[in-house]
Amino acid sequence: MQVRTSLPIEREPCVLALGNFDGVHLGHRRLLEHGLEQAERLGVGLDVLVFEPHPLKVLFPERGIKLLSTTQERLHYMEEIGVRTVYHLPFNMEMANTSPEQFVEKILIPLGVIHVVVGFNYSFGAQGKGNPELIQALGQKHGFGVSVLQAQTMGGRVISSSSIRKALLQGDIQSASSLLGRLPCLRGIVVHGEERGRQLGYPTANILTSEDYLIPKRGVYAVWSLIDGTRVLGMMNIGMKPTFHEMYDTVVEVHFIDFDGDLYGREITVMIVERLRDERKFNGVNELLAQLEKDCSNAKGVLELCNFTKL
Known part of the structure; x- marks a missing residue:
């Protein structure tokens, strides 16, 4: 698996998974597995785009968000799943102020996307104005497909990084393990x-x-x-x-x-x-x-x- 910190010089056709993937929990794994299915169908590789540092650390530093995994751990889990390339792009205020349309035109298109995979609550662009519906519309405009995965649940509970953080802060290792899919x-x-x-x-x-x-x-x-x-x-x-x-x-x-x-x-x-x-x-x-x-x-x-x- 390759790790890159900048956009490629030449477009490389790919299915691209978007998200933060903190913890690479069972919900993330299902999204990435769906991305692999689409990549195999289209005959290309599955790539992932993540921002460093976590956008919430730049946008809301007062929250002091704590993470479930290090960059090294995330890469390890993604490689296990079968990701071809991970793009680690810097997140700063310039990126935070990029409009949803600019995000697609200046980042996704140069990456060579032919299909994008996102979660039901994915947001992008300035002030989080971009949502799954908008990226689907932009996909139609620019000629790439979009898959939106609905919330993954376990026992009626949504699998999310925030719910795992809550479980760990309560000392509930059993719940955290169940949602992560590992210890x-x-x-x-x-x-x-x-x-x-x-x-x-x-x-x-x-x-x-x-x-x-x-x-x-x-x-x-x-x-x-x-x-x-x-x-x-x-x-x-x-x-x-x-x-x-x-x-x-x-x-x-x-x-x-x-x-x-x-x-x-x-x-x-x-x-x-x-x-x-x-x-x-x-x-x-x-x-x-x-x-x-x-x-x-x-x-x-x-x-x-x-x-x-x-x-």
């Missing part, structure tokens, strides 16, 4: 922390994630990761260490069970299986150690029953 994950670099866990006999990998990444609700979770090709089970704490600090930044730290190795400076991906309990303040180290032993046992029990999926 939610956290990816980051292992950095040095206070090393208090090591002193207590529960060494942890402190994970520094991107500031744009959504961090689930504070608490303790059963997790697993692939480290040097080996599946390693663990328990993760997301919290502010209230037993030792009155005020502390939220940190993500993972104790890998039956693992001994140096992870500092490495990027790891942690797959979140289940939330075990809330974060709470303990009355001293001994009470904390007793709870950590219970957490470790509970995490093992959950993970032994887990139907592990690939990263």
Whole structure:
């Protein structure tokens, strides 16, 4: 799969999927799969156009939107599905002020689109004035087809990035997993922390994630990761260490069970299986150690029953 940050010099006929695809959840996957079907029918490749940064970060920075996936993760999932080329174009105020007609004429047409695939709530152009009906009309004008996919649902619930964010912020890993079609994950670099866990006999990998990444609700979770090709089970704490600090930044730290190795400076991906309990303040180290032993046992029990999926 190719990744490009500018428009091609020559038009390359394609079916083009439009959207943000944050998380590449089951709804996104259905849209991309439909795009593949159209591409095979027309004898061309499936391309995807996404903007970086996320348009909401430029248009509404005060909202502080957090994302479900990194660019690297999105590309990985799209390549798995069969996307030929991903165009990562910069989103700025100039792009935000582009009219829907200019968007089609200056971006879609140069990409060589012969068919476009969008979701039912897709918007484009200045002030979001462009909608699926308008892109269908512009498609008729410029000679390309348009597919508009309706909302994908599960159990009567619309599959959307916002609903997955809500589930994760509530600590509802089961709902988030169902809507994603896989286990939610956290990816980051292992950095040095206070090393208090090591002193207590529960060494942890402190994970520094991107500031744009959504961090689930504070608490303790059963997790697993692939480290040097080996599946390693663990328990993760997301919290502010209230037993030792009155005020502390939220940190993500993972104790890998039956693992001994140096992870500092490495990027790891942690797959979140289940939330075990809330974060709470303990009355001293001994009470904390007793709870950590219970957490470790509970995490093992959950993970032994887990139907592990690939990263």
